[in-house]
Amino acid sequence: MKYLECLICFKISLLTFCSFNLNAQYKESDLPLIPRPLEMQKVQGIFLLDNQVGLDLKSKDADIKTASTYLIDLLKNDYGIQIKQTGAARSIRFELDPQIGNEEGYILHVSPQLISIKSKSPAGAFMAVQTLRQLIPIGQKDKLEIPAISIKDEPRFAHRGVMLDVGRYYFPVSFIKKYIDVLAAYKINKFHLHLTEDGGWRMEIKKYPKLQEISAWRDSTVIGHVSDKPRKFDGKRHGGYYTHEELKDLVKYAQDRFITIIPEIDMPGHTLSALAGYPELSCFPDRKYRVLTAWGIQKDILCPKESTFKFVEDVLTEVMEVFPSKYIHIGGDEAKKDNWKVCSHCQELIRREGLKDEHGLQSYFIKRVEKFVNSKGRAIIGWDEILEGGLAPNATVMSWRGEKGGIDAAKLGHDVIMSPNHYMYLDYYQTPEMRKREPVAIGSYLPLETVYSYNPLPNSLTKAEKKHILGVQAHVWSEYIPNGKHAEHMTFPRVLAMAEVGWTAQERKDYSDFISRLKKAAKFLDTKQVNYSKYFLEQY
Template sequence: MKKGLLTLSMALGITLFAGCNSQKATKDDLSIIPLPVEMTAGTGEFKLNGDTKILTSSDNEEVLGVAGYLSELLSPATGFAFTTELATEAAKNTIFLKLNPEISGETGAYHLTVSDDQVIIEAPESIGLFYGVQSLRQLLPAEIESSTVQNGISWNVPAAEIKDEPQFQYRGLHLDVGRHFFPVSFIKKYIDLLAMHKMNKFHWHLTEDQGWRLEIKKYPKLQEIASQREGTLIGHGGETPFEYDNKPYGGYYTQEEAREVVAYAAERFITVIPEIEMPGHATAALAAYPELGCTGGPYEVIKRWGVFPDIYCAGEEKTFEFLENVLLEVMDIFPSEYIHIGGDEAPKDRWEECPKCQARIRREGLKNEHELQSYFITRMEKFLNKHGRQIIGWDEILEGGLAPGATVMSWRGEAGGIEAAKMGHDVIMTPNSHLYLDYYQTDPENEPLGIGGYLPLEKVYSYHPVPEALTDEEAKHILGAQGNLWTEYVKTADHVEYMVYPRAVALSEVVWTPKEQRDYSNFLSRLEKHYKRLDILDVNYFYEVPKPSSNTAKAGFLESTQIALSTPLKNTEIRYTLDGSEPTAESALYTKPVTVDKTGVLKAITVKTSTGEISKTLEIPVTKVAYTAPIENITPGENGLTYSYYEGFFRTVKQMEEQQPENTGIVTSKWIPEVVNSASFGFTFSGLLPVEKNGLYHFHLSSDDGSKMYLNEQEFIDNDGLHSNQTVIEPAALKKGLYKVKIYFTEGGGGYNLNLKRQSPDGSVKELTPADFFTEK
């Protein structure tokens, strides 16, 4: 027994059994993602050849489907024809798929045994056999993924015994096709990758303000009008003035195509969950059928991104007739138990002014527009329940009272999920902090344009779907977790893959493998091998760029500075330049921290030493800064900041100052005081920042949505525009004294966050609150 394998055993629950000779599997031979619950490496190997057969213990349709899938998986690369036969037991040179009711565990549990003579996959249900096939697939050389015959490869499977089952029954991935449309061929590839990683839910986001993507035969204008927009925003949605490309954009899936996708996913034991948004994100539908809106229109399919005021009219009976008819056709296409009805980001402006909605509120005895939304969702839930279906909604459906049997998808952090679980409702965790795959994976300067935010691979892997705030009984309501990809800024299939992979690979292990067995370093080792599999499958995944030692997108210095770089990936090296040129595999090799003594930019890449492939470029602007003098002859007041509160929808922070504030005061603890009573709002904060000693400081301003910081009345940090949570860092050389500070913040709807950190000259980082400032007398 090798010491290295013993260490792996102790860390990850993988054990080894002794064989009759010295040929033992290594940890690299047993590289499977997601990591199995229990894995025992043995002696010897099973060799696939032209005489290998697939045996099944049953001739039921699902088992034969798994056998056919396995044959189609193995044949192209090996060139072997794998016949399938019915059998009661395994035989030499066979792969035996055996239904065994004595195998215990959660749905999807399986046992996989590989010996010199045979491979046996056992499970109580065919879904477990399918997952056993996925593990067998990853034990084979990566070349098994090729679509053409690979000569010279030994198709050997290392001897092993695996006992495995999922930790969560909901293991999902989402794709928004409303903002940008993707063909059926790509949707199938997306599903294939889910299957390889033992994921079982595909959340298909089919309707949006910017496009309706599903054919509804009763309402043909949804295809003719709602699926098409006259152009698309150029640049970021938080930047004004808006510019458009004026190129017609559209597309939709016919019902026949949607059924094809559903059947394709079902063969891979994946449930397709359709989402039909209501009552908000409905402008495209209103453009086709304006009588369903509160104002009657006219409406147009939206060309830019954001949250828009025109939603379905809750006072109009035609609205419910329309949605019920739509859902009847949706249910006929999608057999999923769950239908996702959205429920998020539905401004109440139109309802507040609509006589029919106000009449509905009075007639139903409701208190306000939030309870009207609860009425809306509950009514649709009852309709779906009558047809044997259940609803899922985003966590906004909690507002005004939760529909009785609703399952909540918690996206604005975990708070909504915790609240729902404590109420006894099932929950799917998909917090934007850990599972929003449209967030940047590295410095935005080095990435394609995105919505904002920062979500590295390690943070995805660190997530655990069960919050500590829940009791054991409440935790039973956490069904699992899901990664979400919104496509405002993701226009192509290649870009989808770039944003999703490898973060979805990390998520697959989060929802399958027991928390105590997960280890990020070991995951990275297995991921390195897995990349070759993804390469052969032509997946355009993100490859880690070098990381600076301090997580900063910008460095400042007084005389000089040193920048340390690292990469978590093995079998790689870092190459860099300082002259502004793009680094290559022949650029300077990084061996120690790089000294920089003039303004410029450090560019660095990760290089695979085995293939020479390179990552995207890390760029760190480095700026020589001069001291900013403190304000003289100024008297500080009490601890805190003065604030002005503005209500309204502001695309930029400066827009709020065009109107009078709703409220003013002093805030002394948390940033956002208890005066907010609107989904969209803004604040300004003003005061004095004390600096205790001379030196170079770095300020980190994070916000969801936009923010700006002024220092001594000069713009200092620009984090403006409507975006998800993102951080901007700027250096400042400050002397001891007091500095005037003004911070702007705006929220366009949904969850909000404002945070300011200060990194001192000694490298320590402090999170600043209003208590760290003084008001000005």
């Protein structure tokens, strides 16, 4: 009896030692998981993913089927594996678990016989699928050996966004879909589409056809940087716009990847293209306006007349018919007040409404637009300039001129999305040599490490105020980004660093470990033919 007890104790000790030794040797950087999960533990064995694996849906939720269908299509299209819809010896199981606290949280457990995905919501199931995808070794086909592992994960922030400026340059829908695919692969869940600019109007508005006929096109575009002397222009007509049907299809495409598209119609500034089609919206209707051909902040902006508010409400009505997102971004940045200062209507409006100055007039403008948007059951986001003159009651602030606007808004009890330009503007140069080795960019220097170093929770905020920080967002402004290939070069891999900033707990971040994982993740970008910057490979 004592011999048997000793034998059992020995076996238990041996198993314990093996388990400890396995975990001691295992490094998280061995797997290219970006963003880094909250908790993970390697266990013994592998799961063989092949045509003999079945799908087990424990939930009737239709959106769970969206996540599982995405996985089925992914395995078929990328790896040549056809998942069975009925039971099998080995299976992938999706199950909703109300005990999981976070809407995007999940528990992924891979054992030799079962891949188990538990989540509170379908969004969490989709995030688990993206983690599972990263566990598949690059280059394998038909029979995929997935390491056995347990992962418990959830995001740090609810808003993890990327903005693409399609106003200055038109990007084809096919490229935007590819872009969304890669963003989804790294658990980014918000895609901010900057649809209007001085340099072009990109959304079809059926009630105002001149926005398509005139505002969507410019006659020429500056070559090189606007500061170059003498300025040169290419003499080529550029433009385009997205129809309602194209945008609805894009919304659905993003929704299937659990990404919300947030549309932006910038106002009252950055509206020269709209004035080119409808000069009556300006303070000086008799002037001739044309879509901008060289970059820079313009004096010509919308005039806060009743007819202008009618135009804005009509436009936003069509925007809200196409985009179901809770938030509508209405811009509010870089609105120069020169014309308002000499406009008799604006000055009379300031006096009649008891406003302090032109900043107060912009606040009046934004508050009127917000009231309309709120009446439709939606909410507005604005750039931090909307703080000037008084913040609209329910507005969310996107802080881009550093963190001050976000801090001020949070202290006032408003929700905030942190996107300070010196951390989150991906149109900046990414090498110290800048223009000597990179295509022309707007200026400044934003290396990968700086993006990764950002902490969206300022120390100056109290615990209660920090709750107003919804998350973080990176921006790709396109003054000097004329096509998709260039946009990819500026976006990747820096946006993967931003993804980890938005998802991973601050104490779990480690830049050297991130670089190790990024080198492996780069192979995935290669398979998707993403034109990412290779500079980090030279450095590390």
